[in-house]
Amino acid sequence: VEAMIRDTLSPLYEVISNSSSPAVKFIRSRVERMSERWTWAGKRMKQSRNKTVTPQMKVLLYLGALVGSVGQRLEATVDRGGPLGELVQWADLSACLTILGHNLTFSTSQHQLHSLIGAAPGQGSCPIQRPLTFDLIYTDYHGLAHLHRAMGLAFQHYQILDSFGTEPAFNLASYAHIRGYKTLWGSWGLQPLQYMTMFPHTPDNSFLGFVSEEVVKKEVRDGGLKPESYKKDRIAVVYGKQEYMWQGKSEYVEVISKELEIHGTVYQPPGQTSSLPSFVKNHGLLSQENFLQLLRRAKVFVGLGFPYEGPAPVEAIALGCVFLQPRFDPPHSSHNNDFYKGKPTTRQHPYAEQFIAKPYVWTVDMTNRTDIREAVKSILKTKVKPFTPPEFTCLGMLERVRNYITHQAQIGLLQHGARRQPFVSFLQPMGASLWPPAGASAVQLRWI
Numbered sequence: 001v002e003a004m005i006r007d008t009l010s011p012l013y014e015v016i017s018n019s020s021s022p023a024v025k026f027i028r029s030r031v032e033r034m035s036e037r038w039t040w041a042g043k044r045m046k047q048s049r050n051k052t053v054t055p056q057m058k059v060l061l062y063l064g065a066l067v068g069s070v071g072q073r074l075e076a077t078v079d080r081g082g083p084l085g086e087l088v089q090w091a092d093l094s095a096c097l098t099i100l101g102h103n104l105t106f107s108t109s110q111h112q113l114h115s116l117i118g119a120a121p122g123q124g125s126c127p128i129q130r131p132l133t134f135d136l137i138y139t140d141y142h143g144l145a146h147l148h149r150a151m152g153l154a155f156q157h158y159q160i161l162d163s164f165g166t167e168p169a170f171n172l173a174s175y176a177h178i179r180g181y182k183t184l185w186g187s188w189g190l191q192p193l194q195y196m197t198m199f200p201h202t203p204d205n206s207f208l209g210f211v212s213e214e215v216v217k218k219e220v221r222d223g224g225l226k227p228e229s230y231k232k233d234r235i236a237v238v239y240g241k242q243e244y245m246w247q248g249k250s251e252y253v254e255v256i257s258k259e260l261e262i263h264g265t266v267y268q269p270p271g272q273t274s275s276l277p278s279f280v281k282n283h284g285l286l287s288q289e290n291f292l293q294l295l296r297r298a299k300v301f302v303g304l305g306f307p308y309e310g311p312a313p314v315e316a317i318a319l320g321c322v323f324l325q326p327r328f329d330p331p332h333s334s335h336n337n338d339f340y341k342g343k344p345t346t347r348q349h350p351y352a353e354q355f356i357a358k359p360y361v362w363t364v365d366m367t368n369r370t371d372i373r374e375a376v377k378s379i380l381k382t383k384v385k386p387f388t389p390p391e392f393t394c395l396g397m398l399e400r401v402r403n404y405i406t407h408q409a410q411i412g413l414l415q416h417g418a419r420r421q422p423f424v425s426f427l428q429p430m431g432a433s434l435w436p437p438a439g440a441s442a443v444q445l446r447w448i
């Protein structure tokens with residue numbers, strides 16, 4: 001059966017339940033907020049001359065990071081400044097696959113996983129005996145471990161869907177062992193293309209991405225605002241939802257505060273006094289809608305160096321902000337930075353700096369007050385229009401994901417018949433943000 005582009009997301013609302021989980025709620029409300037853009041992009045795709053035919057897939061989205069005790073920990077941080085980037089990707093992937101006409105099953109339960117794939121817990125070492133229900137499985141590192149436990153050796157025999165992820169050196173257990181590339185997470189021996197990242201970091205892995213704001217286009221489409229007509233106040237919004245991210249950065253932010261009023265969206269635990277500099281107007285963690293409203297008014301979005309790039313800077317640029325961030329010289333890697341230790345990558349990928357670049361992205365020496373001041377002054381003199389890289393639009397993501405799926409079918413990875421084998425694809429946002437903490441540090445778990 002051919003996958004037919006849909007003009008509605010209703011099949012998705014049926015599979016994403018009205019859950020009480022804050023993470024699932026976030027996913028659902030994001031899908032709802034963006035539904036009009038998705039259906040519009042689907043229509044555009046239908047009209048395009050590219051009539052790629054893709055077989056309709058039964059797809060399992062197994063969000064391992066939301067399962068069990070790991071899931072409970074993540075759920076507890078959703079409303080408190082914890083990582084949302086992975087949820088952004090899951091939301092966008094599920095909307096994208098639904099528009100592309102595939103049939104989705106969405107699961108955050110190990111129990112449900114076992115009933116779906118027809119294996120009972122504890123059957124870890126037995127290859128499965130019957131055909132699998134799914135053509136394609138998207139999961140994350142946590143989910144991979146669950147799938148492995150449930151499907152045993154058979155798991156390793158699957159041809160795995162491509163896309164982007166872990167560096168090859170960490171992926172092949174024998175090589176990693178000899179060269180000392182041991183990590184808690186790599187060494188699954190998958191095709192490197194099976195790992196799907198948040199940014200297009202490396203051709204070794206696949207770029208899944210997410211969808212950024214494109215409000216301008218919609219407004220223009222509706223005959224309303226022109227991109228130039230955003231009314232900007234003289235304010236900067238800082239990228240950092242938790243106080244620890246601001247530590248050691250006061251001087252940098254203070255230099256910026258001489259030119260722009262500084263706004264924050266930092267989660268404030270009840271009863272705890274804020275340690276943010278007194279010049280900061282903190283709104284507390286905002287709903288995504290309100291956060292985007294704030295960015296619409298801002299001239300500059302200020303990176304603190306950590307978090308590394310996530311969806312927020314791309315959204316900010318799409319809403320007409322300039323992204324200002326500190327330079328790491330040398331770039332952060334597992335050789336010089338604790339955050340990367342134990343993760344299956346050695347490198348930092350400066351997408352914003354290299355791919356978007358000036359006039360939208362300015363990278364400064366955070367320790368050099370003159371450098372910061374000059375950059376801010378130049379930014380204030382420069383007019384920038386809202387900009388969304390095509391790869392972060394609904395249409396861009398639809399085309400990309402359809403190409404992955406089609407390509408895999410064409411190269412014969414999809415076997416129809418009695419023993420269909422699913423491809424497992426991993427969501428693994430950019431190296432920087434997704435990894436679990438090295439050792440027992442307090443950094444939150446950030447994976448997909």
Ligand code: UDP
Pocket residue numbers: 082083084085086088241265284285286287288289291292307309310311312313315433
């Ligand atoms: N966001 C939000 N409220 C805020 C700040 C950010 O809802 O106060 C959203 C933002 O719109 C983005 C998402 O959080 O889509 C994740 O962005 P970020 O780059 O911060 O990634 P994270 O570090 O959370 O993975």
